Amino acid sequence: MTRAVEYDVVVLGAGPAGENIVDRTRAAGLSTAVVESELVGGECSYWACIPSKALLRPALARADARRVPGLARAVSGPLDTAAVLAHRDYWTGDWKDDGQLDWLDSVGADLYRGHGRLRGARQVAVAGPEGEQHLLTARHAVVVATGSRALIPDLPGIAGVRPWTSREATSARHVPGRLLIVGGSVVAVEMATAWQALGSRVTLLARGPRLLPRMEPFAGELVAEALREAGAQVRTGVGAEAVVRDGHTGPVTVVLEGGETVEGDELLMATGRTPRTEDIGLETVGLEPGGWLAVDDSCRVTGHDWLYAVGDVNHRALLTHQGKYQARIAGAAIAARATGEASALDTTRWGAHVATADTAAVPQVVFTDPEAAAVGLSLADAERAGLRVRAVDHDLGKVSGAGLYADGYRGRARMVVDLDREVLVGATFVGPGAAELLHAATIAVAGEVPIDRLWHAVPAFPTISEIWLRLLETYRG
Template identity: 60%
Template sequence: MAAKEYDLIVLGAGPVGENVADRAVQRGLTAALVEHELVGGECSYWACMPSKALLRPAQALRAARQVEGAREAVTGALDVAAVLARRDSFTHDWNDDSQVRWAEGAGIAVVRGHGRFTAAKEVTVSTPDGGEVLLRARHAVVVSTGSDPLIPDIDGLRDADPWTSRDATSAKVTPESLAIIGGGVVATEMATAYASFGTEVTLISRGGLLAGMEPFAGEMVAEALRDAGAKVLLQTGTTRVRRAGESVTLETGDGESITAQEVLVATGRTPRTRDIGLDTVGLTPGDWLETDDTLRVKGFDWLYATGDVNHRALLTHQGKYQARAAGDVIAARAQGRPVSDGAWGTHVATADHEAVPQVTFTDPEVASVGLTLRAATAAGYRVRAVDYEIGYVAGASVHADGYKGTARMVVDEDRKVVLGATFVGPDVSELLQAATIAVVAQVPLDRLWHAVPAYPTINEVWLRLLETYGRP
């Protein structure tokens, strides 16, 4: 079988893989994307886009109801069928023709099928028609295969045919009742969405909600879910699951029995590396791929890993950030150009360590970047946390009647810079980029005093946080 040669081969054509290939091609390399499902990947069809399309209509409806004058104009309930139809428009009904056209128009070859390593810099693709295509990379192969939902070892759970995040975001009809196992982003977002559809939601978490964030974030989200009619069980384990016909029964460690039409498992992710031939190149199938900051897999000079699969930051925007660095550095190394691999250099993903932004699109929203108070303390920083109730800000009171929200700024007391920020409240996602710039640029507090927030906007919370901290 004659091999097709490219400078770069990318396994996985999600947004991360697409960006690696595109960046390398823009810099003069040839590249091939290998994909066995849909070009555009998890984010486009089963995660970021469809989930936010499910959440946004109820968010808009709540926003109208929180403003007197607009509230009186709302006379109907959420049209769930219309919400699902709008979701389908974002996924193009799970058709990737437009994504393929984009890739090919950008000069990237698209190879359909399941790719596996068969030698160093060599990938054999099993095509849908039963054939094989042999690909060889002149310079690099990038693994961008993403991750799969983790199904925990709970008695009877696998046999109960549980939903994963894919089922929740692509459902054609909404169940009358839904039990959710988990307390992280997927669990809380899907609890928010399905509660808004009128589904009877029960969320069961072994700990609190949003455990990696500031404690008040999970507390406020739990309160809002309960206000929306969801049952939220915290510090509660699930010990047994049984399906009988059209219903599923869950037993908790507290002895409670919960019956629902469907059960959604949202307890974490596992790397999609089990069946890509890693053993052929000396790695363990099913493992996360550890990389240096240029995204090169440790121990290799030709193998890279970007996105979820390297376990640095399981977020699409961070994966795309890694992809830009990886595509650039692969091209630089291939062409013998200098590599900028110092902290915050062109060819590194420095922000993965302590400057990762994230939005959880619950009600209320949670927007965070950088280190929490607990994480900063554990990292050895001498820190101070400053909190402020966002509802006290004039712009927030105009934005929504009875606005409820909390902001926290975590300050490095030695350098007087912001290490992290968390905002919880309606539409706080729009505050996040300013916080991200402050954290990434390590803007001194005395300079932040000169970043004047427009009045009356919710951004005025920045001034209030600085005033609460006190002028350096």
């Protein structure tokens, strides 16, 4: 028997983006149901941001300590692997979602566990784990927040190898003796940093000419240099042609283009993401299953006035904080439209119902050693956009606060200035502790703060933030 229930809003997916939709629509007084087939809290909480940072923090703290006079000898030994993994397990709630359930209860949202599929306009059919069936009807909006999964290329032999993806890399219970990583972007370099620090011998194989290809070139160069110094092998410009595993649990061999082979005990494929939209009923509303969902700036799916998509599925910015931001924007838009205030939607460039930051001020931190942090446009991106820009560079290690932070501090900073408007359109910082510089840059880019006004934002001495003064001095000449 199918149980039919009506709500104002139905959300497919209870990850961070879905949870933020729930929060905003419930705060607006709308009745909201959320459907989740796995754990409430989503990929970020259990297999991505949270566990990866729990694994990385000890590695980065030890690296920082080793660069401090008087402390380096005290942290000369290996990491306590069992303690690191236990700390990670704590932060994932041992892969249980009890805490997230308490939050859903506190806001008054209804949770349906099971697989949800669209069944025409404004309807979601849910198949529960015990065979129960529900038909949820949304009076105002259905929101797709199903996220993405790791993309595994169709290499010969890949099925028999049973490779790690980001999920296995962040939840593994043992340290592989030799870890092969195929890829050169964020997951690849972060997991190379973490597992190398935990004792694995890492070999990273990137098809492109450099690591972190979406950031300024110096970011990938500094990260690659540090990984090599830590003992990892980093090879760029190499592609995998095939993979094979010896038996069920034996070593893995990657065959490179040209015939060379590389062997390891586990293989992590970190080669991109694909949307989790292949089996959610998109075909019942005239959309192509398995694809990214095109949306407008309020995250409403093109051609469907009742359907929204937030987070990874819309491919605007595959970052947890951007998905949550989109959900805040979409939640406000859904509430305004549901209450008959659609005419009051603020659709100006930085309006309350427009996800402008997705294109103008996306911040990202890569938690490697050194950290790489960027917001807005790189120099190459700005030039491709047709802007008349100037890149201003400075050695982070020459800032007094950086020298006090760590002996031999190595890092670099760049700001990209729109010369016609005299505002920042992008900034990148690479160095130990550089992540904490990023929000100031994000405010400057999103707020379009004039360079002349930034000159009056005095950085405290002696901090690494003094880099702002050095960049402005360089710009002003």
